[in-house]
Amino acid sequence: PVLDLNYEHVQTPFEISLWVLLASLMKLGFHLIPRVSNIVPESCLLIVVGLLVGGLIRLAGEEVPPVMNAEVFFLCLLPPIILDAGYFLPIRPFMENLGTILMFAVVGTLWNAFFIGGLLFAVCQINPGYPLELHQLELLPCLLFGSIISAVDPVAVLAVFEEIHINELLHILVFGESLLNDAVTVVLYHLFEEYAGAGTVTVLDGFLGIMSFLVVALGGVLVGAIYGLLAAFTSRFTSHMRVIEPLFVFVYSYMAYLSAEMFHLSGIMALIACGAVMKPYVEANISHKSHTTIKYFLKMWSSVSETLIFIFLGVATVDGKHHSWNWVFVTATVILCLVARVMGVVGLTYIINKFRIVKLTTKDQFIIAYGGLRGAIAFSLGFLLDEVHFPKKDMFLTAIITVIFFTVFVQGMTIKPLVELLAVKKKQEAKRSINEEIHTQFLDHLLTGIEDICGHYGHHHWKDKLNRFNKKYVKRCLIAGDRCEEPQLIAFYHKMEMKQAIELVEKGGAKMPAIPSTVSMQNIQPKKAVPQERMLGQLSKGKEEEIRNILRTNLQRTRQRLHSYNRHTLVADPFEDGVILRKKNVMEKKVWILLNKTEIRNRQIFGFFFAYSMKPTADDVPTIHVDLASPQSPDSVNLVDELKKKSEPTSDADEGLVMRAPSQNRSEESDREQQKLMRCLSDPGPNADEDEDEPFLP
């Protein structure tokens, strides 16, 4: 037969791909209908889609595929989300609020679990005269149920909080809590499972429980940290194999997760620790492209995972065979969850505020309580329950799903208007300025100094000690080359410059100044005659000469050919345009290579290229005239400030690069040229990387 159908051969991958495709198309679809996505958070829409799909499958008569089995969830769907969260965790606010977060995560979850479990048991025991199936429910299963349902879910929190753009403090509090309570959940879950099997609980078991908690939590963190350090160390040697750098990040993190899960430690904490530990070192070692790759892959995977999780939740709900509705139990659960959460948050905040400098207001408390969403982790844990020991598993599952639906739909949908109503502080979009960075560092040192003078070994003292240890020993091992010496301020400054440079190139043709000011370097430099600094002061003389020679030869050649080119009058010949551009490209590439080779990022050279353009000269003196790019944008001035000289260009060849103040009349062609130049410059292209290994400077 010419054409044959063999579905079984590809069934599993085919179905997986179909689901992923469905998830992605749904995501696309929601953003095409802006009105709906403004009111309803994405997670709700996705669950509805899942319900529909499940319904369709059932209508078709097929059995609903058991897509939401715990293995798939815990091993494939959850790790990308957590890794994304851990790698991009804002470390500073997290550490500053660590005490608060731990209190909420540990004590809060414990409180929730026992409160809900205990009261549910009490509720089940009432009405002794009216025999209900509920009476069969013992204390331990109730407690176990309580522990499953009490944990705030990171996936749901992320999904909802992403859209409301709340201020950083609240975000990190709720989110941090959702991450760290995994340890508590794991311990309680395993403990109660064991006890339910064993039958009796003793004090020793309680003590063992606490020990177990410490082991699970700290062990998870330790495993994660070890893998993180390994990843950082590996990244030190990847300078020749840039292509597989992202792979190391992903594989080491996944291994950390799996190793932790293997020992029944907290996989989530391991993953967070791994991501957070390796990030500063890996970022210092990997190339810019790898960094972008990692960022986008993580975002992509976590986004798809999240979508799939919610859809599967919807599908699993429709799957009827695991449901057993019991009004009393379900409503009691929902109400108790809410009450326990509110009481827990209020009580804990009262205690916590005694130790905090920035107190948590009532508004904050409300948002924290309201943001305690439950999600798919609870459902999967419920799914994992053993039917033999927990005959009420179906009822549990129904209750869990109801709570999840309630929190995600009701709380998820209303939190945005509530945030607006209560005028909670939103996230500040302001860019970090160099001044703030300087002052953050300055304050750190100042406060450490004051603490030392006071004789107080506080926060800042230990943080400072850790930083110094990090700098002295750890960075030296884990960061390649001389990047390990680079202090944070300089690194920040370079990053900022890069960003500004890229922005400038992108906006180059648009003439939209970011800061509406015409302040330039001239205004700041003291009026007294400062001896003209050498513009290329940072490069060694030999390299300077090289650059100058290259530039000169290229420019001279082209200039000789286009002797009559006058950008004010002539329409540029497209062929010659191309020639100029090609020459420029070649030259740019060479100097890009130079830049990459020298570890010193000389921004003067960098700046030079934004300003480069052809200028006709009457005389044949080989001077290089450089103009400013777009006169209106002060960002360009920022970059070329050191090169700027007052008014007249000197004709001294040894002067090197000479700058002129922006001329007022620029013709269209030069602008176009500028734009082309900018566009070429913004991406040196794939060849640039290959050229990196070419010995450029003899």
Next chain:
Amino acid sequence: MGALQSIPGHPEYSDLSDKTGFSFEQISVLHKRFKQLSHNEDTLHRDDLSAIPDLSCNPIRAQIIEAFFDQRNFSPSEEGTVEEIRFEEFLVVMSHFRPPRHSMSEEQRESVRKDKLRFLFNMHDTDNDGTITLQEYRHVVEELLSRSGALGKETAKSIADAAMLEVASISVGHMEPDEFYEGITFEHFLKLLSGFDIEHKMSIRFLNVDTTLCK
């Protein structure tokens, strides 16, 4: 916080408490530390502070020590530096680092902010002329990067220049090419760090100051 219990034998504490806002316990703990640092004398000198071993690896140590002897931090109208300070002045300088109370009104909070920013400003403005010039700012950045050797010096200049440019852009906006930006005045400084939440960042918990462990 806490009730004002009078500690027998130190009636002057109540004046200090009113002036600086510290509680009696905090004042007595700091007094113990003061006596430790000054070797039981009544006044503190620069050398006493320089002798603190933990302070030696701090890059801005010189400025911190200077701040204690800067009269502008004792009261707003004075100027110049002194060679030695008494406990009262020590306490006044320390009071700049008290966290704001939860129950403060908006104006009180604003004045606390200004106070702390004034302290920072005085630390940068070493020649007392009311503005932070480019040179002074460069000095600040250089000190911060003082541990990086030669690489630090050059980049420090660039960083300071970029920062100055930013301040000028934010504060003044439009400047003709031949105008000259004198330096950061206190108002510009306030504007610059307006989003910085300084009243919480620049605070030390004086609650648990325990001097028995440290040298």
